[in-house]
Amino acid sequence: VTAREASICGRAAIVGIGNTRRWNAPGRTPFDQLQEAAVLALEDCGLRFDQVDGLFCAMSTSGLPVLNVAERLGIKPTYADGTMVGGASFLFHLQSAMAALEAGLCQVALICYGSNQLTAGGKLASMPDPQPYEAPFRPRYPISSYALAAARHMHQYGTTREQLADVAVAARAWAQRNPDAYARGPLTRADVLASRMVSDPLTKADCCLVTDGGAALVLTRAERARDLPRPPAYVLGVGVAVGHRQISAMPDLTTTCAVESGRRAYAMAGLGPRDVDHVMLYDAFTINTLLFLEDLGFCAKGEAGALVQSGAIAPGGTLPVNTNGGGLSCNHPGMYGLFTLIESVEQLRGHCSDRQVPGAAVSLAHANGGVLSSQATAILGTAATL
Amino acid sequence: VSYLPEGTPVPSPGPDDAPFWDACDRQELRIQCCADCGTFRHPPIPVCAACRSTKSTWARTSGTGTVFSYTVAHHPTHPALHGAPPYNIAVIHLDGAGDVRLVSNVVDVPPDEMRIGMRVIVVWDAIGDGHFLPRFRREDGP
Numbered sequence: 404v405t406a407r408e409a410s411i412c413g414r415a416a417i418v419g420i421g422n423t424r425r426w427n428a429p430g431r432t433p434f435d436q437l438q439e440a441a442v443l444a445l446e447d448c449g450l451r452f453d454q455v456d457g458l459f460c461a462m463s464t465s466g467l468p469v470l471n472v473a474e475r476l477g478i479k480p481t482y483a484d485g486t487m488v489g490g491a492s493f494l495f496h497l498q499s500a501m502a503a504l505e506a507g508l509c510q511v512a513l514i515c516y517g518s519n520q521l522t523a524g525g526k527l528a529s530m531p532d533p534q535p536y537e538a539p540f541r542p543r544y545p546i547s548s549y550a551l552a553a554a555r556h557m558h559q560y561g562t563t564r565e566q567l568a569d570v571a572v573a574a575r576a577w578a579q580r581n582p583d584a585y586a587r588g589p590l591t592r593a594d595v596l597a598s599r600m601v602s603d604p605l606t607k608a609d610c611c612l613v614t615d616g617g618a619a620l621v622l623t624r625a626e627r628a629r630d631l632p633r634p635p636a637y638v639l640g641v642g643v644a645v646g647h648r649q650i651s652a653m654p655d656l657t658t659t660c661a662v663e664s665g666r667r668a669y670a671m672a673g674l675g676p677r678d679v680d681h682v683m684l685y686d687a688f689t690i691n692t693l694l695f696l697e698d699l700g701f702c703a704k705g706e707a708g709a710l711v712q713s714g715a716i717a718p719g720g721t722l723p724v725n726t727n728g729g730g731l732s733c734n735h736p737g738m739y740g741l742f743t744l745i746e747s748v749e750q751l752r753g754h755c756s757d758r759q760v761p762g763a764a765v766s767l768a769h770a771n772g773g774v775l776s777s778q779a780t781a782i783l784g785t786a787a788t789l
Numbered sequence: 790v791s792y793l794p795e796g797t798p799v800p801s802p803g804p805d806d807a808p809f810w811d812a813c814d815r816q817e818l819r820i821q822c823c824a825d826c827g828t829f830r831h832p833p834i835p836v837c838a839a840c841r842s843t844k845s846t847w848a849r850t851s852g853t854g855t856v857f858s859y860t861v862a863h864h865p866t867h868p869a870l871h872g873a874p875p876y877n878i879a880v881i882h883l884d885g886a887g888d889v890r891l892v893s894n895v896v897d898v899p900p901d902e903m904r905i906g907m908r909v910i911v912v913w914d915a916i917g918d919g920h921f922l923p924r925f926r927r928e929d930g931p
Contacts (some may be wrong), residue, residue: 535800535801535806535832536806536831536832536891536892537892538798539797539798539799539800539916539922540793540878540892540893540894540922540924541793541797541862541866541867541870541876541878541894542860542862542866542878542892543862543866547860547862547878550860551858551859551860551878551880552858554858554859554860554905555857555858555905558858558905558906599863600861600863601862601863601864602860602861602862602863602878603860603861603862603863603875603900604860605860649832649892650880650892651831651880651890651891651892652890654888656857656858656880
């Protein structure tokens with residue numbers, strides 16, 4: 404029996420997706436966004452709210468999201484999980500939903516999220532988790548922590564500002580092929596380098612967007628998924644890892660615990676980086692894309708700058724990454740993780756027209772939370788990959 | 790003169806970290822150390838994450854260290870900081886305290902002269918009411 408056969412590889416599938424695509428929606432609350440996304444996801448798979456018995460959610464604006472969402476959506480969950488590890492929460496929820504479905508603790512799992520970060524004032528909603536040992540020295544949360552990682556990567560591996568800029572340029576080139584992306588104007592390497600410096604070495608153009616948004620997914624066990632209207636996106640592998648809370652406690656600023664989450668996801672799937680057709684990496688900042696390309700094995704440590712500079716991750720390249728435009732150019736409502744999974748499912752369904760990766764059968768979605776703190780990796784596949 | 794203007798947030802010591810901040814007020818950089826396994830830890834917490842012991846000591850350090858990484862903030866993150874940027878935020882790997890790193894500022898180095906690997910030593914920055922923050926200056930500086 405292989406590790407894959409002994410695991411829950413392929414035992415559940417994403418059968419419905421909902422994406423409000425409302426990146427700038429004055430008057431809509433985070434719950435409005437979440438509710439609309441949940442409705443869309445259930446319509447997508449032809450299931451009803453009264454069939455949902457597994458509820459998974461996280462919001463930066465609610466400390467008790469499961470309670471609020473259950474009440475508002477009229478869901479009486481037999482299984483619920485409000486794990487909050489920042490933007491990666493929803494991939495932690497995916498793992499939890501896989502286990503709960505396998506154990507028979509629920510039959511239809513809904514993972515959902517909503518935010519009004521842009522229209523609420525354009526600021527990252529601050530969570531009640533003060534960092535009194537860092538605050539007196541006035542880092543800007545969270546960008547300063549990512550800048551500290553970027554500076555260390557540049558120092559240790561010779562990564563350049565130009566290579567970081569190329570990450571943003573590639574994301575924009577994909578966004579220009581996605582009519583739903585929020586930022587679609589021209590963007591060159593020179594534009595990124597000339598952008599306002601925020602936290603050296605990261606400029607404004609190295610930072611993700613600030614948008615509103617809502618997203619939702621529905622999962623069932625594989626045997627039920629086959630009877631639903633959409634082609635199932637089977638969860639072949641999933642892995643999570645938690646490293647630290649504060650950036651000063653991260654052992655090596657150039658290696659994240661995506662190494663561990665990725666290893667776990669690959670082992671469950673019985674696959675490796677070379678088997679992946681399409682990649683989604685949580686790009687809150689340009690440095691993220693470089694770190695995760697390395698930590699998930701798409702290149703050796705220190706080589707992601709050169710890989711991106713070669714054009715590999717941009718349209719026409721050998722490794723399509725962040726084909727929706729990513730957090731840098733499509734949308735970023737504060738906790739972006741669910742949107743990585745949604746684009747992976749869209750690609751596996753073959754519904755991405757101008758940005759479609761031809762024949763995409765295996766997609767890897769990776770999410771990050773905190774300050775490179777929590778990492779979660781999911782590998783999705785079409786029926787042909789089972 | 791403080792590196793950053795008055796009016797920015799200051800520490801509010803609680804039961805776990807009062808020994809750290811009290812030592813700062815005496816201008817001593819003391820780092821919590823497990824009394825059983827010897828692992829240094831920061832921020833201060835009641836239990837050692839390595840061995841779960843609740844016994845700890847507060848080891849006085851030399852205050853020297855190395856810049857492990859840094860960033861330069863280019864715009865204010867607090868109303869009191871208007872006009873303050875650019876200023877640096879540095880991660881300092883302390884000498885003689887295991888893997889402990891502090892987030893702090895290097896007060897005497899202009900942004901374009903900051904370097905990873907730079908040797909630094911603690912400097913006690915008065916923030917009023919007899920309180921001090923551990924900031925750093927170039928070790929071979931004036």
